Amino acid sequence: MSIRVEEIRCEYKENPIGIDILRPKFSWKLMSEEYNIYQTAYRILVAKDPKFENVVWDSGKINSNQSVHIEYDGPSLESRTRYYYKIKVWDNKGNESEWSPINFWEMGILDKKEWIAKWISPRENPENPEACPYIRKEFLLKKNIKWARVYVSSLGMYELHLNGLRVGDWYFTPGWTSYHKRIQYQTYDVTSFLRVGKNAIGVILGPGWYKGYLTWEKVKNIYGERLALILQLHIQYEDGDEEIIITDNNWKFAYGPILMSEIYDGEIYDANLEEEGWDLPNFNDNKWENVEEIEYSKEVLIAQESLPVRKIEELKLISLIRTPANQLVIDMGQNMVGWVRFKVSGQKGEKVVLKHAEILDKDGNFYTENLRKAKQTIEYTLKGNEVEIFEPHFTYQGFRYVLVENYPGEVNLENFTGIVIHTDLEITGYFRCSDELINKLQHNIVWGQKGNFVDIPTDCPQRDERLGWTGDAQVFMRTACFNMNVAPFFTKWLHDLKVEQFSNGGMPFVIPDVLYVLPNRENKHSSSGWGDAVVICPWTLYLCYGDKRILEELYENMKAWIEYIRKQGENEYLWNTGFHFGDWLALDASEGSYTGSTPRDLIATAFYAYSTSLLVKSAKVLGKNEDAEKYTKLYSKIVESFRKEFVRPDGQLIADTQTAYVLALMFDLIEEKHKKKAITRLVQLIEENNYHLTTGFLSTPYLCHVLTKYGYVDIAYKLLLQKDYPSWLYQILKGATTIWEHWDGIKEDGSLWDPAMNSFNHYAYGSIGDWLYRVVAGIDTSEEKPGYKHILIKPYPQAFQFVEAQYNSINGLIKVFWENKKNEFYMKVHIPPNTSASIYLPYSEKLDEKEISFTPRSEIREIRKEKEGVVIKTGSGKYEFRYSFKQY
Template identity: 40%
Template sequence: MSVTWSASMITPYADLGSAPLFRKEIELDADHGSVESAVLHVSSLGVFEAAINGRPVGDDVLSPGWSSYEWRVRYRSYDVAALLEERNVLTVSVGNGWYRGRLGFAGMRELYGDRLGLIAQLEIGFADGHRQTVVSDETWTAIASDILADDLYDGQTIDARRRDPDWYTFGGSQRWVLNARTLDFDPAKLTPYVGPPVIRHETLAPVKIWSSPSGRTLVDFDQNLVGWLRFTVRGPRGSEIRIRHAEVLEDGELGVRPLRDAQATDRFILSGGDDFFEPTKTFHGFRYAEITGWPGELTADSVEAVVVHSELRRTGLFECSDPELNQFHRNVVWGTRGNFLDLPTDCPQRNERLGWTGDIAAFAPSAAYLFDVNAFLSDWLLDLALEQRHHEGLVPFVIPDVLKLLRDPAGFPSRDSTAVWSDAAVWVPWTLYQAYGDRGILERQYESMAAHVRRVGTLTSPNGLWDTGFQFGDWLDPDAPPDKPADAKADKGVVATACLYHSARLVASTASLLGRSEDAAEFTALADRTRLAFNSQYVSADGTILSDCTTVYTLAIVFGLLSAPLETAAGNRLAELAAKSGHRISTGFAGTPFITDALTQTGHLDTAYALLMQRECPSWLYPVTMGATTVWERWDSMLPDGSINPGQMTSFNHYALGAVADWMHRVVGGIAPLEPGYSRVRIAPRPGGGLTWAKTSLETPHGLVQVSWRVDDGGRLAVEASLPEGVTGVLSLEGSPDRELASGPSSFG
């Protein structure tokens, strides 16, 4: 909905010492008949919640989220006709959120501005055609609310003694009131949401309440989740309930060291009556809560955990005969949910929670199967393109690029393009095109895609290799020291040059699709030069690749850098290295998303399954054996003895290493697109790993695709598939010729 803004961005005249509650009394214009329409448009510098006569205008929380505030501030529009009476009170509370709260790992706040702001415009249409418009301006007031403190990292403090029913009563008097004043703000920055809002999804009850060795009351929700606790309670006036959150336990107490200096603590001060508390201006990543000061007995009915993330429709399902592999897949799903809170983040719990580009570059294919993320990631890509456009084609490490605002974080590398991370500008839109078949995403992001590859082309050495500048490389290689996550076995130049080739090929394909023939020729030539340089500088005559480790062979195979004979040799060496490691994982962020594909592509399916089904550390299933309910940042975020990894950086909710789910969907389950958007489908399950059955389904843009298979005691494979109306496909089974599939159900074997 396009809005012509006449409202002003307003702020309290002075600091109120709490989250401000903006207030405006509204009388409907008389003698114009019934209200036929009423739409409230709202945005803020900070995060807002709006209500009319005390009733929320929508289900969303933490709006308008986090965008690149310098150039784009999103607004939400609400149909509020059903909420209006003859006399009304419009209130909007605004918290610090991402705009003014703490951001990043350098302990800084107010990186975008030091004043919270609100802009609101209520447009009312009457039966006789009359229009009434109410806008935020200096006639509004700002009240000191019951929220004494709010921060995404540190938590929220609510004092129920400060609540006043007059806040929501027309003509009511209020305490701690200031007039509003206008802020200098360009309304041209305001843009409607492209992606979905953040909402509450479900609630979880405690499964266990007990006393820790130190006598603290601990609560287990049996799931690492993102959100908060809410409850109704009665206790002595002025008493305080304190809730600390953590993902894991260590030595029987909350394991808070991985949070670094994020306090993750909510405080609730009681009024003496029945108080309802819900801290909606923060969020926590947690499974466990430590509750102090609860009046009386704390039971499973006393509190509930509210799960919060962006409103995403689940599209892809997977299940198989192995319970632990099913749990791993559930962990991937929950990790996606927890980190898709307004933008794709690295983690939801410590003092970071940033939109790291490398994580989503690796994970986008898995996400696009599990959920409809088209709008969600398209919104984030708009900010990526904006940041890039203002920085000479550089795709930063995080989007929005808050790191550029940090004042010289100690030991942090200089900013420039880096493989995998900056490649998100290309890989993510291409993934969305493959998943949803909409060329519009390529058209919108093409300049960004091309600018990234052109910039990297200027960073290569005279020999054509991308072996200059800082690289994360195969980040978090399990053989790297805990305090040196970039010290991987894979040569950084090999990783970066392979990624340049892959991105150049994808941009060349995109240019061809969009009819940009000159650009297609330019990027094809760059890809060809890069492939030649890679082979001449990094690949020996016998197929050995520099640094001779799993990740370099993986990338060379999957990205198509090798001739057929050399690819065969590389596949054999990759399988040999995997076996030599005892089929334990030996790849980091760069190699992990692709290693099972590289093995499958070169005829080593059994080795790929051996990696997938491994239980010993490091492996995908090791965390499952340790009770994990989300994917970890490190393969050994928790050590076998139950202690937390000694490194200063570890999280128990990171989705990047769960990128193997994409292979599970395509190879174990058997569903892959033959054409973008699944207008034609490849049904190609490849049983192995001791699995006796699997079933998977995907709600595509054309309808539901379903595949199930079972291996009987005699080793015979039976497959059932179903394609939606108008969709055809190809069935590909090992040992049998491919056959065409028509719409509808089919059975084989």
């Protein structure tokens, strides 16, 4: 068969169980070796059985080329029910596919009234309030089991066991949400865990984000003071009967070996306090106490939205170091996020103490000052006389180096393994070029994303912070979308952003919002560039994945944000009041300031204009024509006011900074007649700084794009390839394996930036990845056909001999390879089925199409000459282009 349906997904996931979306969406990819293939029709069949004898929805043959985000349109879906589905398609060449492999999804608990379980809570340990409780319940099953599901959540984190085995491979469940309004529950298929006869459930609870220490003030109990569990085990027997085991006050608890497990501080574990068999039947729990049923809303319970945090990979340690301070330190070779699994033998009562840090200082000693109040320490007490293997439970560390403060016997590297954890997101992007330093930069960008995508997009994974800063997320988001499939990850986070927005339309700095517990609450919300995440992030998701639903869900929040800004100050078209971070960590900041010298009202008004323009686009996508007209007028007024306030009559900006010119040019805020002067001045400012940048968090993502847009891609490449401070490669030559918070976290003389804020894993400046993918490799999407339905291939090849990149978009795998040798250019492009592309051939401005070798020429739909050069219009297939050119 010449066409196949593959990579079928329901709500971006493969065979998800326990979802609560009432009209889930399906997506698939077409596979074909033929050229110019596109889908002309599809059919979806949904049934309650894998043989499709009980069909609940047959879409019929739908004439459409849409293969993503097809909404289920059958009868109402039922709670706790599995649905099977398969898909077939027809193409433009008369081919009909086979039915796809059968996939499924399973609904969770759809009606809150179905939650008959009670929230149960153990009494706090009066001797040690930090200790983690163990909870258990035995139950008897008398008949053969057909299937069983656990639906479970907690106030705090939980780890679930059944009959002596850990259930699932998810960590830090139920995840971090705006707990007062949304708490996820997870669904587990536990059919294989159960048996006829006695069974036992065991659960360990930890404080997590719910009641553990958060923020640099290490405030505890932000969401509540009591750990709690809610669980329903639904069992269906082979004879059709059903039984439900629920949490109630008959469950028992005790405190065990986990004496403390905190996100920032690490874990203290005493193996001598283990009670073997606590999660098995027939365990003697006479000394255990009964839990208490507590009142807590079940209305806040929602099904798991994002993908889980999992162990993703293991790292072997590269060396053992004896520091000048005579400390024994293990080098992982990579700044990573997770923990160390270790193996140890020794006497009862002996201890292993491990501390974690990102760097060694100038003298080569273990450095922890930048952790601030976070301890990042693991302390394990041996039970002795056997080989003991340990991993922590409710904590994670950000580190490259491990200080072995205590360890019985000789430290052998084979006894230590780095466990890398993060949200289990599909890797979708790949970039490689002829410059190994740039490849290292790409490596660092990806590892920065891994380490900071732990259930939410954090700013850093090591110190007493690890919060969902909105500004950081929005500047990095386009890069993130290329590296990994982040649609469900950001959808979940944006749902929290939605409910955290203030009634007046203002936005917190962090999502979930925990900064309200700190003093001076009035300065903890609604900065430009940070609050704008409510507009920029949904638009970016729509652009990259083509899913209108996120725009529909956040549209009123987007409007509320714009209206909030509009009400600030006396002039509704300028934003010149309130607190703003400005261009955070820009290098033209005054001594002792974290903010660059560009006026904050200029930056605020620029983002006001940009967000309004995106609101207009969103309104048009959603067919809200009156809003589109209304906010188009508002946008025009903002731009007009920006020009009056911040642009001099001669076209110069009132702020003579790289940041000012980047934002004004990127957001199209300068009159056409003044743009040449503006870009010329930006280039002069770069030249005057010896071809180095001075930009901060808000403007760096746009810097190279602006230079490219206005014909100075050579300057953009110069900035990219600089090796001395400040530059991306400076960090790499200083040993960075992730992106730093500061351009000079380690200064040229080896000294360190202020430890009050000096993370070595902070992804904001990794936003250069977006420029690498969209400009250097040249892979982009059309706004008119988002989600890479219409693909733009437009590389700007300079500096490198070759570039190889690919992106597994929601519409299929896109590949680009280009090679530039002397005056010979070669490019190979792969366009997936059911998409189209515009391919721009670089260096072709003065070439005739006859001078270009096209393979296969017969499959190209259109060749045309534009000012920028030769442009190819094509559909799916593999294409090659080769030609000679002169350097003008």
